[in-house]
Amino acid sequence: MRHNFIQFIGLLVLIAGMLSMPLTLFGQATDATIAGLVKDAAGSPLPGATVTIKNESTGFRTGTQTGVDGRFSIKQLPLGGPYTVTFSFIGFTNQTRTGYQLNQADLVSINVTLAESDQNLQEVVVKETGLKSRIDRLGATTAITADNIAKLPVFNRSFTNLIALSPSVTASAWAASFHHRPTT
Incomplete structure (x- = not known):
């Protein structure tokens, strides 16, 4: 009888210990995030700017576009590096940032100001081709x-x-x- 009581108390202590652990212990991230803000020289956000991220050692590439507030966030990036981040927007010069190393649960913040480009946009010519042959x-x-x-x-x-x-x-x-x- 005494042996069963000791086992019962041991089980209660184990359950109490598991319930008292913080929930964040179970949700540890194994990846990283790069986020930030893209704006123009006047300080206005650039919605729809393209953000491309490339891991130079593995060739992994991903990207996104900024929201209406000029902010972007790319989550669940593989750890390691070096990462190169390229920012582009029509009518602005591209900007590249290099050398980012990502560790577990990192949140790298990159804020960029793009300068207007002095190049004129070229016209786009669309030619039709025969549908029957394709x-x-x-x-x-x-x-x-x-x-x-x-x-x-x-x-x-x-x-x-x-x-x-x-x-x-x-x-x-x-x-x-x-x-x-x-x-x-």
Whole structure:
């Protein structure tokens, strides 16, 4: 009886110790964050500025755009470095910052002022190309020819079986279309 009581007290002490641990102990970060503010020479925030981050040793690259307040935040960056951070915005000169090493749970703050560029923007010319010659390279588009229909190994060559030729349709989506048909 005394042995059971000692085990019970030991269990209570263990539970009390676990409950008294701070919750932050369980939520330790294993990554880092780079955040900051991008503004112009007058001190106004630049919404929509592009922020690109690259780890020079691994080649890891990611990026974001600043919000309406000119602020950006890129979380869950792999540890290590050196990192290079590039800031760009149309009509402004690019700015690059280098040499950032990220350690566990770091929050690196980078505030940048971009100077206006004296270069004029060049016009963009858009040329159309023939769609007919590129039909096989459009991604989700599938061209079905009479030869494809003739070679279908299905009973009665039903129109609904043509869906099997499209790589963008999965078997479950195709089957689901039959389960939701109204019955008459």
